[in-house]
Amino acid sequence: MTVNKSLLIPLVVFALLVFVLSLGFRLEDPHFLPSELINKPFPEFQLRDLHDPERLITQNDLKGEVSLANVWATWCPNCMVEHPELMRISRDEDISLYGINYNDESVKAIAWLRRYENPFLFNIVDDKGTLAIDLGVYGAPETFVIDTDGVIQYRHVGALTREIWDSEIFPVVALLRAEQKKANTGHEITGRSKTGSEK
Amino acid sequence: MIVELGHFSLILSLGLAFCLSVLPALGVYRHQNQLMALGGSLSAGLFVFVLLSFFCLANAFVTDDFSVNYVARNSNSDLPIQYKISAIWGAHEGSFLLWTLIMAGWTLAVSILSGSLTLDMRARVLSVLGGLSLGFILFILLTSNPFDRSLPLFPSEGSDLNPLLQDFGLIVHPPMLYMGYVGFAVPFAFAIATLTSGRLDSAWARWSRPWTNAAWAFLTLGITLGSWWAYYELGWGGWWFWDAVENASFMPWLVGTALVHSLAATEKRGVFKSWTVLLAIFAFSFSLLGAFIVRSGVLTSVHAFAVDPERGMFILIFLVLVIGGSLCLYAFKATGIRSEAGFDWTSRETFVLANNMLLLVATGAVLLGTIYPLIYETMTSGKKISVGPPYFNTIFVPIVMVLFAFMAAGPSTRWKKTPVSRLVKSLVPTFLVSLTMTTGLVYFFAAQFEFVAVLVVTIAGWIFLGLVKDMFERVNNKTNKLVAIFRQPFSYYGMLLGHLGIAMAITGVCLTIYYSEEKDLRMVPGEMVEVAGYEVTFKAMNKVRGPNYRADQGEFEVMYNGSRIALLHPEKRFYEAARNMMTEADIDPGLFRDIYIALGEPIDNTAWAVRVQYKPFVRWIWFGGLFIALGGFVTLVDRRYRRGKAVNQQEMAGVTV
Numbered sequence: 001m002t003v004n005k006s007l008l009i010p011l012v013v014f015a016l017l018v019f020v021l022s023l024g025f026r027l028e029d030p031h032f033l034p035s036e037l038i039n040k041p042f043p044e045f046q047l048r049d050l051h052d053p054e055r056l057i058t059q060n061d062l063k064g065e066v067s068l069a070n071v072w073a074t075w076c077p078n079c080m081v082e083h084p085e086l087m088r089i090s091r092d093e094d095i096s097l098y099g100i101n102y103n104d105e106s107v108k109a110i111a112w113l114r115r116y117e118n119p120f121l122f123n124i125v126d127d128k129g130t131l132a133i134d135l136g137v138y139g140a141p142e143t144f145v146i147d148t149d150g151v152i153q154y155r156h157v158g159a160l161t162r163e164i165w166d167s168e169i170f171p172v173v174a175l176l177r178a179e180q181k182k183a184n185t186g187h188e189i190t191g192r193s194k195t196g197s198e199k
Numbered sequence: 200m201i202v203e204l205g206h207f208s209l210i211l212s213l214g215l216a217f218c219l220s221v222l223p224a225l226g227v228y229r230h231q232n233q234l235m236a237l238g239g240s241l242s243a244g245l246f247v248f249v250l251l252s253f254f255c256l257a258n259a260f261v262t263d264d265f266s267v268n269y270v271a272r273n274s275n276s277d278l279p280i281q282y283k284i285s286a287i288w289g290a291h292e293g294s295f296l297l298w299t300l301i302m303a304g305w306t307l308a309v310s311i312l313s314g315s316l317t318l319d320m321r322a323r324v325l326s327v328l329g330g331l332s333l334g335f336i337l338f339i340l341l342t343s344n345p346f347d348r349s350l351p352l353f354p355s356e357g358s359d360l361n362p363l364l365q366d367f368g369l370i371v372h373p374p375m376l377y378m379g380y381v382g383f384a385v386p387f388a389f390a391i392a393t394l395t396s397g398r399l400d401s402a403w404a405r406w407s408r409p410w411t412n413a414a415w416a417f418l419t420l421g422i423t424l425g426s427w428w429a430y431y432e433l434g435w436g437g438w439w440f441w442d443a444v445e446n447a448s449f450m451p452w453l454v455g456t457a458l459v460h461s462l463a464a465t466e467k468r469g470v471f472k473s474w475t476v477l478l479a480i481f482a483f484s485f486s487l488l489g490a491f492i493v494r495s496g497v498l499t500s501v502h503a504f505a506v507d508p509e510r511g512m513f514i515l516i517f518l519v520l521v522i523g524g525s526l527c528l529y530a531f532k533a534t535g536i537r538s539e540a541g542f543d544w545t546s547r548e549t550f551v552l553a554n555n556m557l558l559l560v561a562t563g564a565v566l567l568g569t570i571y572p573l574i575y576e577t578m579t580s581g582k583k584i585s586v587g588p589p590y591f592n593t594i595f596v597p598i599v600m601v602l603f604a605f606m607a608a609g610p611s612t613r614w615k616k617t618p619v620s621r622l623v624k625s626l627v628p629t630f631l632v633s634l635t636m637t638t639g640l641v642y643f644f645a646a647q648f649e650f651v652a653v654l655v656v657t658i659a660g661w662i663f664l665g666l667v668k669d670m671f672e673r674v675n676n677k678t679n680k681l682v683a684i685f686r687q688p689f690s691y692y693g694m695l696l697g698h699l700g701i702a703m704a705i706t707g708v709c710l711t712i713y714y715s716e717e718k719d720l721r722m723v724p725g726e727m728v729e730v731a732g733y734e735v736t737f738k739a740m741n742k743v744r745g746p747n748y749r750a751d752q753g754e755f756e757v758m759y760n761g762s763r764i765a766l767l768h769p770e771k772r773f774y775e776a777a778r779n780m781m782t783e784a785d786i787d788p789g790l791f792r793d794i795y796i797a798l799g800e801p802i803d804n805t806a807w808a809v810r811v812q813y814k815p816f817v818r819w820i821w822f823g824g825l826f827i828a829l830g831g832f833v834t835l836v837d838r839r840y841r842r843g844k845a846v847n848q849q850e851m852a853g854v855t856v
Contacts, residue, residue: 004530007533015523017570018515018518018523020577021573023573023574077802077808080800
């Protein structure tokens with residue numbers, strides 16, 4: 001039986017399609033959204049300070065201590081929900097909290113902070129959302145834990161609550177500080193720079 | 200007991216489907232007329248038993264039988280009666296039973312209305328349809344049985360139907376969609392029948408056309424309803440999201456459109472015979488692919504049905520057998536008659552070919568975007584990517600813009616050869632008139648001048664004016680022109696309505712995208728906001744109760760130029776049984792604009808986040824869709840389908856009438 005080879009093309013294409021579709025069965029839960037950036041340095045950026053437009057902030061300003069970066073906006077209802085917890089953290093917990101004002105209007109943001117109180121040490125104006133894209137932000141609010149070297153160690157998507165702080169965020173912060181202390185004391189005792197330090 | 204009766208009835212229909220797929224086919228190969236003739240009664244039996252099964256499930260819903268798992272998961276005693284019924288197709292198992300019922304329905308219709316077919320062809324077609332039913336019923340019985348019960352302990356109350364689905368849109372959208380999806384099985388069956396019979400002539404095109412047009416019209420209606428439903432129900436004012444599930448319905452529609460046009464060419468000129476067969480296989484293949492995408496859990500979507508690998512595997516195997524089998528058959532059997540009538544560059548055949556090519560490329564682009572996340576995740580071992588409107592809009596829009604340009608010219612073309620001068624005389628004046636009028640209208644009435652909007656609406660206007668001119672030329676040499684307008688063949692009216700519908704839809708899409716205005720803000724009662732010249736005042740906030748929900752209802756007054764246009768009442772509903780919050784937007788609909796108000800979250804004690812939108816010409820999208828569907832249905836009334844059996848059989852035999 002003679003077969004016109006070009007008539008086999010649809011069949012071949014279909015076979016490829018079936019192959020692709022069957023791959024889907026081996027993949028993990030489609031609802032799981034990992035963070036790309038765990039253990040990677042905070043993305044480079046150069047954006048303005050919300051309350052001081054002349055000042056430019058870069059990723060280096062986030063180095064030097066264990067800190068939190070919170071992505072928020074005036075249009076985000078859950079940011080309103082987590083605001084009391086952020087206020088509590090800024091007052092009662094010994095940690096620096098920076099804000100990333102995402103896809104927002106600075107005038108609105110300043111007014112919002114004045115009205116509801118400002119838990120942030122400073123706010124980065126990400127009105128075009130470029131930093132958020134680099135961070136892989138899915139929506140607001142999101143909170144990142146950053147270590148002394150400016151490396152992202154944890155990401156929480158959604159509103160922060162006291163429970164989440166106690167069970168997820170604070171343990172990470174404590175661990176990072178313990179490791180940092182270990183590295184520092186090691187430095188002091190031996191009197192020389194420690195090589196191959198643990199993270 | 201009735202539930203078990205329904206289950207048993209379905210098992211009986213499985214047996215009948217098996218007989219339908221085997222016996223008439225056996226009759227064909229053994230040349231035994233009695234076996235071939237069994238197709239009619241077997242189809243009737245299949246339909247009756249699937250219908251009975253469906254009624255039994257309906258009964259379970261209406262009587263609040265929560266011992267049936269499916270009813271308990273999708274219904275509630277407080278649910279209004281119309282939603283208890285539509286809840287039957289509110290989730291996977293029941294909707295697939297509806298799918299199967301519709302399949303049996305089309306099969307029965309084909310067996311009744313195929314008097315003009317030869318016994319041999321009729322047997323082949325019904326056999327294919329029976330085989331498909333066999334697969335669907337097996338799928339239900341093995342993996343997705345809506346009749347599963349939990350006894351002796353069962354819930355005293357159901358979890359309620361998802362509030363998003365408690366709506367008129369849900370009542371009609373899925374049935375219309377399935378009529379379309381499943382209806383493409385008919386041209387598919389005709390294509391397979393033609394291939395197996397070895398008689399690849401254009402008769403199969405003549406038989407398939409009304410069935411294809413009907414299925415395609417239903418699918419158009421289903422998609423239009425879905426878009427309209429999403430618009431008023433989801434609360435964001437959007438009407439198309441390039442979601443995997445939407446694409447699953449759009450791809451068969453695109454291929455179906457190509458098929459509708461290709462069938463016309465094959466019937467009238469005997470060209471593209473084997474290509475049209477392939478298209479018929481493709482159209483139904485995309486229907487099946489759509490079912491797979493939606494029900495297997497392989498792709499994430501905000502409204503995907505079932506995340507279940509077992510079901511997914513079954514459907515995939517079914518896909519391989521049906522589509523793979525038919526494509527194999529095509530590869531080996533379509534090497535038939537290559538003697539196709541020649542045609543010129545400027546002929547209608549060329550334009551149909553262009554239509555097909557462009558639609559297929561567009562379909563391929565949509566398919567790629569839809570399954571790309573899957574490919575990416577596999578190739579990068581776990582990294583996820585999402586492909587959304589930016590990709591689809593960038594790729595899809597230019598392709599269809601070219602298609603629309605061809606569409607403007609299409610009706611002016613003639614089969615085999617169109618004199619270029621005629622084309623130019625038809626197209627250039629209409630283009631210039633359209634361009635002038637559009638530029639003028641946009642300049643005077645639009646908020647700002649957008650070049651792309653002018654271009655797109657010009658093309659839509661060009662299509663429209665081309666239709667007007669074509670009609671004018673048709674009646675020009677008649678004595679009574681006005682009467683002659685109403686004496687054209689119905690298939691011509693079908694074309695007019697279909698193309699007019701597209702022009703309207705394009706206009707609606709373009710103008711709504713470019714000229715919508717939206718304000719998201721915090722409002723307290725008494726405050727007023729201005730959007731596109733309309734003054735919207737937040738008057739008050741009230742608490743209201745519904746049958747199965749309680750809600751915060753806002754009252755908004757819309758004024759324009761000092762006179763009150765509308766009083767709108769958007770709600771934030773809380774459904775008690777499902778413990779679900781839902782936004783119910785309120786809309787002031789208009790032919791040329793919608794005012795759309797939705798409540799966001801409450802801020803403080805009295806303030807609310809409110810979204811007010813001005814959406815110009817958005818209704819044209821769905822009116823356009825309705826016209827397109829109407830066009831498809833109108834072709835069914837054409838004289839040649841109403842003529843007697845004797846005349847049709849003469850035609851089949853090759854005697855021109």
